[in-house]
Amino acid sequence: MVGLLALLVAIVVFTSAHWGLHPPSRVETIDSTSLHAGGEFSEANLGTMIAPDGSAVVRIVAQQYAFVPDCLVVPAGVPVTMRLASADAVHGFLVQDTNVNAMVVPGYVTTVRTMFKDSREHLMPCHEFCGVGHQAMWAHLRVVEREKFPFDEAREKAVSCARH
Amino acid sequence: MLATDRRLILWHFWLAFGAFAAAVVLGAWQMWARSPLHGGPANPELYYRSVTAHGTVLGYVFPTLIAMGFGYAVCVTALGRPLRGQKIAWAGLWLLVLGALMAALAVAQGNSSVLYTFYPPLTASPFYYLGVVLVVVGSWFWVALMIYNLHAWRREHPGERVPLAVFGTVVSALLWFWTSIGAALELLFQLLPVALGWSSTVDAGLARTLFSWTLHSIVYFWLIPAYIAFYTLVPQAAGGRLYSDRMGRVAFVLFLVLAMPIGIHHLFADPNIGIGFKFLHSVFTAGVVLPTLLTVAGLAASLEIAGRLRGGKGLLGWVAALPWERPIVLATGFSLVMLGLGGAGGIINMSYMLNQSIHNTQWITGHFHLIYGGTVVIMYFAIAYELWPHLTGHPLRSARLACLQLWLWFIGMLVVTLPWHVVGLMGQPRRMAYYDWSNPGLAAQGPLVSASALGGFVLLLSAILLIVILARSQGGEKAEAGALTYARALDDGQPVPRALNTLGVWFGLMVALTVVNYGYPIAQSFFLQHNTAPPQPVTIGR
Numbered sequence: 001m002v003g004l005l006a007l008l009v010a011i012v013v014f015t016s017a018h019w020g021l022h023p024p025s026r027v028e029t030i031d032s033t034s035l036h037a038g039g040e041f042s043e044a045n046l047g048t049m050i051a052p053d054g055s056a057v058v059r060i061v062a063q064q065y066a067f068v069p070d071c072l073v074v075p076a077g078v079p080v081t082m083r084l085a086s087a088d089a090v091h092g093f094l095v096q097d098t099n100v101n102a103m104v105v106p107g108y109v110t111t112v113r114t115m116f117k118d119s120r121e122h123l124m125p126c127h128e129f130c131g132v133g134h135q136a137m138w139a140h141l142r143v144v145e146r147e148k149f150p151f152d153e154a155r156e157k158a159v160s161c162a163r164h
Numbered sequence: 165m166l167a168t169d170r171r172l173i174l175w176h177f178w179l180a181f182g183a184f185a186a187a188v189v190l191g192a193w194q195m196w197a198r199s200p201l202h203g204g205p206a207n208p209e210l211y212y213r214s215v216t217a218h219g220t221v222l223g224y225v226f227p228t229l230i231a232m233g234f235g236y237a238v239c240v241t242a243l244g245r246p247l248r249g250q251k252i253a254w255a256g257l258w259l260l261v262l263g264a265l266m267a268a269l270a271v272a273q274g275n276s277s278v279l280y281t282f283y284p285p286l287t288a289s290p291f292y293y294l295g296v297v298l299v300v301v302g303s304w305f306w307v308a309l310m311i312y313n314l315h316a317w318r319r320e321h322p323g324e325r326v327p328l329a330v331f332g333t334v335v336s337a338l339l340w341f342w343t344s345i346g347a348a349l350e351l352l353f354q355l356l357p358v359a360l361g362w363s364s365t366v367d368a369g370l371a372r373t374l375f376s377w378t379l380h381s382i383v384y385f386w387l388i389p390a391y392i393a394f395y396t397l398v399p400q401a402a403g404g405r406l407y408s409d410r411m412g413r414v415a416f417v418l419f420l421v422l423a424m425p426i427g428i429h430h431l432f433a434d435p436n437i438g439i440g441f442k443f444l445h446s447v448f449t450a451g452v453v454l455p456t457l458l459t460v461a462g463l464a465a466s467l468e469i470a471g472r473l474r475g476g477k478g479l480l481g482w483v484a485a486l487p488w489e490r491p492i493v494l495a496t497g498f499s500l501v502m503l504g505l506g507g508a509g510g511i512i513n514m515s516y517m518l519n520q521s522i523h524n525t526q527w528i529t530g531h532f533h534l535i536y537g538g539t540v541v542i543m544y545f546a547i548a549y550e551l552w553p554h555l556t557g558h559p560l561r562s563a564r565l566a567c568l569q570l571w572l573w574f575i576g577m578l579v580v581t582l583p584w585h586v587v588g589l590m591g592q593p594r595r596m597a598y599y600d601w602s603n604p605g606l607a608a609q610g611p612l613v614s615a616s617a618l619g620g621f622v623l624l625l626s627a628i629l630l631i632v633i634l635a636r637s638q639g640g641e642k643a644e645a646g647a648l649t650y651a652r653a654l655d656d657g658q659p660v661p662r663a664l665n666t667l668g669v670w671f672g673l674m675v676a677l678t679v680v681n682y683g684y685p686i687a688q689s690f691f692l693q694h695n696t697a698p699p700q701p702v703t704i705g706r
Contacts, residue, residue, distance in 0.1 A: 001457045005450045012446060012516045027438050031694040064700070089286050089700050090368055092433070092524050096591030096605065101433055101520045105368050106285060107695035108435040123605045127524035127593035129279050131286060131702065132208050135596040 024102045024112050030085050032106035035061055041085050047158030048074055050151055055079040059158065062091035062104045062126065065133035069162035072141045075149035076119045084110040092128035095141050103128060116143040165648075166246045169236065170555050172253055176233025177548055177555070179261065180226050181631060187221040188627040190214045195580070195620035200601045200610040208597035212277035215595065217268060219280030222537075224299050225264045227386040230544050231340070232257070232306040234389045235333045237551055239310065241648040242327040242396075243317050249309045256305025263298025266291050277702050279595070281379070282355060284371045287699040290359040293351050300344045310337040325660050328412050329396040329650055331667075335416040336388040338671050339423055342678070343385055346377025346427070358699045365696035369436030370689035376427035377682060384423035384452075386536055390499065390543035391415070393492070394463045397550055399651035401492045404470025409653035411462045413664040415455035420670045422452040425681035432519045436695075441685050442516065448681065449514040456507065460500065466651070467496075491566040495546035498574040499539045506535030509585065527588025530581040537623075538577040542570060545630060552637055553645035561637045569633060572626035579619030583612035 035041040041061055047069050048058045056078050061068045063086065074080050084093065086106040094101040104110050126137035142161055153159055194214050197206035240247050247253065269291065270276040276288035314326065314334050326334075350371050357363035395412040399405055406412070428445035431437050471482025488494050509531045512518055522528060549566050553559050560566060587609045592599075601610045663669065689695065 001454065001461075005453055008511065008515070009447055009450050012443075016443065016516060024433065024435055027436060027688070027692070029692050029695040032697045086697075088697070090283050090372075092593075094523070094525070094591060094593065099520045101523045103431075103434045103524075105372065105434060105436050106697035107367065108369055110435040121605075123591070123603070125591075125593040125596075127595075129212070129283055129286075129595040131700065132212055132277060132597075134212075135208055135598050138600075 024110055026109070026111050028109040028111070029107055030109050032086055032088070035085055035087050040083070043068075045158050047160035047162075048072060048154055049158050050154040051081075055081060056154070058082045060084045060093075060139075061087055062093065062130075062137075063087040064089060064131050065126075065137040067093070067124065067126070067137065067139040069160035070139040071161035071163070072124070072139065073149070073159060073161045074116060074141065074143055075146045075151070076116055076143050077146060078115065078149075080114050080116065082110075082112045082114070084112075089130040090128050091126050091130050091137070093124055093139075094127050096123045096125075098122065101127075116141075119143050119145045119148075165240055165554065168250060169240045169247050170557075172247070172250060172257075173233050173237045173551075174555050175257065176229050176236070177551075178634075179257075180229035180233065180544075181548070181634065183221045183229070183264065184226045185627050185631055187218050187226065188624055190218045191222075192620040192624040194218065195617040198596060198598055199613045199617035201614050201617055202598075205598035209274060209277070211597035212279070213271055213274055216277050216279050217271045220267055220271065220296065221264075223280045223382070224296060225260070227540075227544075228260065228299065228303045228340075230547075231336060231385065231389055232260075232303060234392070234547055234551075235306060235310055235337065237555070237648070238329045238333045238392065239313050241554070242329045242650060243313065245317070247309070248313055248316055252305050253309055256302045256309075258302075259305070260299050260302030263295045263300075263302060265295070266298065267295025270295060275702050281375060282350070282371070284350075284355055284358065284366045284368050285697045285700045287355070287359050287701045290356060293355050293359055297348070297351050297356075300348060303344070304341060307337040307341045310334050326665055327396075327650065328406075328409050328653070329392050331413060331665075332388055332392040332395065332416045334667060335420045335670075336385060336392075338667060339381060339388070339420050339674075340385040342424060342671075342674060343378050343381040346374045346379075350374040365698055367689050367692075367696045369434070369692075369695055370686065372431060372434060372436065373428070373682070373685050373689075376430045377424070377678075378427070379430050380427040380449075381423040383532075383536065384419050386540050388416070388419065389547060390540045391419075391459055393543050393547050393550075394459060394496065396650040397547070398463065398492055398496050399466040399470060400649065401490050401550070402467055402470035402486055402496075404466055404473050404651075406651040406653035407462050407465035407469065408655050410655055410658075410660060410664060411458055412653075413660065415458045415462070417664065417667070417670045418455040418458075419452070420667070421673045421677065422448060422455070424674055425677040426452055426514075428681070428685065429514050429519070432516065433523045437685055441681070444681060446514055446516040448677075453507070453511065456503070460503070463496070463500070469654075489563060489567065491549040491560075491563055491570060492546040494567050495542045495570050498570060499542050502534050502538035502542070502574070502577065506531060506539055510535065522588055524594055525588035526584045526592040526594055529594050530584030530588060533584070534577065534581040538574070538581070542573055542577075545570060545573065548630075548634065551648065552634065553643075554648045556638045557642050557644060558637050558640045559643050559645070561633070561640045565629070565633050569626050569629040572622055572629065576619045576622030576626055579622060580616045581619075583616040583619075587612050 091104040124139040270289040276292035426449040471485040476482030476485030
């Protein structure tokens with residue numbers, strides 16, 4: 001029995017150390033009351049931007065009861081860093097049919113690194129109870145082929161598929 | 165058993181099962197309301213009131229009352245003497261009831277829909293938090309009485325072996341006391357000050373860390389009564405012997421030491437805890453699997469002894485030879501099947517990064533309903549059936565009906581939880597009042613959700629039958645059942661090492677591990693900047 005458990009722990013150690021698989025854990029803090037007042041999570045920065053190294057950075061604000069923006073677009077086959085902050089309650093998010101899954105706690109920035117292989121649309125619900133409107137908090141994440149993603153535009157400003 | 169002791173214990177069981185039945189009604193309604201069978205979106209406000217009440221009753225009120233009632237019963241029957249401190253026991257019970265009613269009224273009002281896990285910065289009515297505090301404080305009276313009764317017995321029986329059932333009960337009491345401190349700190353120093361308007365911000369990360377202190381070891385507080393039954397009642401009822409008394413003691417002290425410093429595995433997906441502590445807690449969680457594996461091995465060996473004594477032959481012939489017509493034996497069989505399925509799921513959940521594929525999906529809801537609502541609660545029924553003749557002085561009416569009730573609970577629980585595991589893997593988020601079933605991304609989950617809702621009604625039927633059986637038995641012919649006896653163990657004649665007859669060292673080890681595993685994650689909130697948030701009151705009609 002002890003051997004069995006030791007084997008399980010060994011698998012966890014191997015996969016985390018060798019492949020660098022870790023849950024999201026940076027303990028980075030942010031003032032949840034002034035997200036809109038400028039800085040990384042101000043409105044103009046929300047959506048997908050292409051960083052100088054060519055990877056995509058997606059910035060999202062989770063608030064009662066919507067993700068802003070509520071429709072995200074990312075290129076397939078490109079490293080993606082998702083950064084989320086909450087403006088009010090505890091939220092969570094997952095991207096269906098992927099392993100992207102994390103909590104968004106007010107006062108802290110959630111960072112998730114991933115890559116989406118296939119071009120398709122995923123649902124992205126809030127998965128943590130955030131108040132009586134929680135069940136309405138669904139976003140979409142659209143993975144598009146590299147050729148169809150507006151890289152040049154996204155180097156200048158954040159892009160998304162949200163209708164304003 | 166003195167009539168006054170019986171009355172005290174019966175009140176605990178009746179209040180427990182009364183609250184339980186009400187919570188099952190809510191649970192069945194919730195499952196129906198969010199399924200395609202409902203034919204339209206449910207009212208989310210009512211839904212979240214219902215979820216809050218369901219969780220508060222089944223997380224705090226029901227299992228605590230069962231642990232208290234069963235604890236008193238074990239104390240008087242296994243130590244063979246009346247309970248000392250009966251007035252204190254009643255005071256604890258009424259404090260708990262007062263707290264439960266206060267919380268229930270606050271939830272019914274609609275401004276306390278924060279679910280039983282609180283989720284600050286969401287802020288409920290202070291009466292809700294105060295009610296939960298009173299429930300916990302009431303249970304601490306019981307903790308004190310368990311320690312006091314063991315201490316008093318020991319003084320008169322120096323050096324004697326503490327009966328295994330009492331040993332397990334006092335482990336449960338100590339574990340619960342230390343477990344409840346985390347949520348108590350959150351309630352008293354974070355939630356109540358905000359709810360009363362004394363504080364204008366709350367550190368949600370700290371609140372989650374403190375709650376995780378309680379959230380996992382509370383599960384072992386729920387579980388231990390079932391394990392006490394496995395070790396001390398089931399081998400007897402099956403017609404055999406307990407395989408090893410000392411193995412039972414080892415399992416109980418392992419629970420005491422390891423159940424608590426592992427709670428951060430609930431926070432694997434949180435941004436407020438670093439990798440190191442997540443990993444540490446994952447490893448310790450692997451450790452807490454050990455006492456369960458020990459218990460299953462010991463229980464299987466005890467049942468094999470019983471089956472072979474009853475004439476069972478061959479590799480598995482002893483299984484068929486067991487007296488399955490006895491409710492507690494049947495319940496044990498069901499409990500083990502559900503423990504196997506739920507335990508395997510649990511090992512997935514604790515596995516550090518594997519958790520990411522199922523975190524906060526309906527898989528988790530499936531997991532804890534299977535392991536708590538199934539494995540544990542079915543043994544609560546069995547314990548009640550076993551105790552009832554001794555508590556009421558009336559025989560159970562009838563064992564057959566009780567077996568039918570257990571069958572319904574087992575089938576209902578599998579029908580509810582297996583589809584939940586599947587839709588969880590499909591990415592269905594938890595805690596939703598309704599889903600848009602016309603969305604092509606969700607449509608495939610609809611039939612599974614409908615199937616599980618039907619299972620909810622089977623569970624409701626089983627809960628009603630439980631109440632009928634208990635009430636009907638109490639109203640029947642009188643017949644004294646004699647004293648409640650506990651299983652004799654194969655190693656009864658051998659001395660028990662002092663370390664397995666006392667608990668001080670193990671309690672100290674648990675506290676020390678808490679400091680190591682929780683010290684930094686709690687302390688960090690005192691030097692982090694900008695990490696607090698203003699409260700978000702739950703308002704009606706928003």
